[in-house]
Amino acid sequence: MAESLKEKTAKGLFWGGLSNIIQQLLSLVIGVVLARKLTQDDYGMVGMLAIFSATAAALHEGGFISALCRKKEVTHEDYNAVFWTSSLVSLSLYVILFFCAPLIADFYQVPELIPLARFIFVGFFLSSLGVAPRAITFRKMMVRENTIVYITAQVLSGIVGITMAIKGYAYWGIATQTLVYVSVISLLNFYFAKWHPTFTFNFAPIRELIGFSSKLVLTNIVNVVNNNLFAVVLGKLYTTHVVGNYTQANKWNTMGYSLGSNMIIGIAQPIFAKTNDNPARQKQIFRKVLRFTAFISFPFMFGLSIVSEEFIVILLTEKWLESAHLLRILCIAGAFIPFSTLFSNLLISKGRSTTYFFSTLALCIVQLGAAWFSSPLGITVMVWIYTAVTISWLFVWFFLARKNLGITILEVGKDVIPYFLLAGGIALMAYEWLMGIPNMYLRFILKLFVAGSTYCLALWLLKSTIFKESIAFLLKRELNA
Incomplete structure (x- = not known):
């Protein structure tokens, strides 16, 4: 049963990942054409x-x-x-x-x-x-x-x-x-x-x-x-132009973090539900998915953040430049959202719908209050505060997961922090070293290439288990095909 469950999880992540990649590429093409028109x-x-x-x-x-x-x-x-x-x-x-x-x-x-x-x-x-x-x-x-x-x-x-x-x-x-x-x-x-x-x-x-x-x-x-509270607050206090810029930025941010979140949604809740009678096995699966989430989410979202300006201007033209600045900030919050998705799916699989509700309600109240009171300071400050609250709330999700899974803060840190530091450090390095390149197209390509190749090389040198297993699984499917 364990092997069958492992295979189902791997296949679920593979197809979920493939689906998301293709969908994001399609969304990219469709979104670019619509945004230009x-x-x-x-x-x-x-x-x-x-x-x-x-x-x-x-x-x-x-x-x-x-x-x-x-x-x-x-x-x-x-x-x-x-x-x-x-x-x-x-x-x-x-x-x-x-x-x-x-x-x-x-x-x-x-x-x-x-x-x-x-x-x-x-x-x-x-x-x-x-x-x-x-x-x-x-x-x-x-x-x-x-x-x-x-x-x-x-x-x-x-x-x-x-x-x-x-x-x-x-x-x-x-x-x-x-x-x-x-x-x-x-x-x-x-x-x-x-x-x-x-x-x-x-x-x-x-x-x-x-x-x-x-x-x-x-x-x-x-x-x-x-x-959607930002769109409501902005629509009431600002103009449709401001709402449009935020909607555009949030759309690309959502597409980015959905790559990780949708893969998790496709397999996490059914897998957790099937292992409720085996807490040790469930914890093992949870930690593995946690590592996989960090492995995927941090480099992807931090990478999108450092190329947000080039990405928006090249694809959508300069009329959307204001949304690029918002996208850079939103991507930082987006890097952590898949972890919230993972924690919430665990709670649902445990039947803790009441706990899930009150945690989400409290988060909404805090976000709404922060957005409303910071609105006089401008949309940029509002988005920074939203990002800070989103990241901070992960500690609440962890506390709830700890009670229902027996996982410790040290275990979570061990699974997540290495990928955060590695992806974040490489993204900052690539941004600082290459931001002075005058040609926007060359700057865009080099940022992605340098950050992506450095991240993969570092994982290979560090002998990352998740990295090796992901490559092995992809090669196995290639050979089977």
Whole structure:
């Protein structure tokens, strides 16, 4: 069983990593084209509505995917009840938000948001239709199939978004892209899950799941608020132009740290749930994933931070230069976010949804208060404070993990700090040595090459186990192919 679990974890990380790399490359191409065609105001319009769509999505998902993952035996009746509950809840939410669109527009004092909101909000209803089949693919760790799902959705939605942007539809192109994306995901999840709903309305399974899932819903809503509070505060106190710059910077930062976070989400919770009866084995797996997260997240995000200006100007043109300065700071916070994802997945797998909720709620309150009180000092200071709070909160996550896993601060430090110091030191060295190169293109290439090659060489000389195992696994798959 241990070997089987190890193989599942390795394959999950491989496919999760491959999926994320391809998705980020596609997002890069699509994002560059859209950013060159659209303005800060276009992104700002959509950014102002993100919190409402994401909150509604959290409500219709209901935490059912995680609840079903934890359940020992799952039947068709369970999935069917989840399908109809999610669909009915999301339809009700859409009707409410449809009539609330004028109030949202009044809050921001942007009348154009009324029709845009009513259009964008259709997306969370379409997404709700795929909750039950997504629960099946997640529970079965069908990471390869999920790779196909999300890449296909990204390609098709990207084509639609780019076409509409070229045709001059402005922010409507971004909105339509989102709707196509969630629609394709829902359809393909049904295809791979090999499941379909039936017209039998038995909601008894929901009563069994709701105790655990309801706390996850509240937590997800808090997470949504926390992730989008800057757009709300900026939209209320500043202009759509400022919101657009922040939205652009945060989009690239999110794409960056998602490389690590999404790999973890794909395997962590199912693996932890399967090893709840073996604490020693679970701790061993947790520490290994922790090291892998540090191995991937620090060099990638610190690398993106030191080339943020060149990256933005070369790809998106100088009109987005303001967002480059924000991206440099956000990447520092982004380097630590995958660790929060890992800790939270551990808590969920342990059934500690209440603990997870209160920790996330406290973080949201602190972030919201910090953003509001620092807003007179400007967006740069706000982002620095956000970064400091994000990193500091890892100690809270560690404390909760220690209680539920028996891990010590020395063990976490031993797993994480070497990669932090190595990646951070190399990034600073590359930035200081090469920042004086006048040619932006050459500077961009050299920063990445010097930092990346130095990091790999250092890991090889230090005989890093994670580095060697990753190379061996990739070579093994290459040979098998």
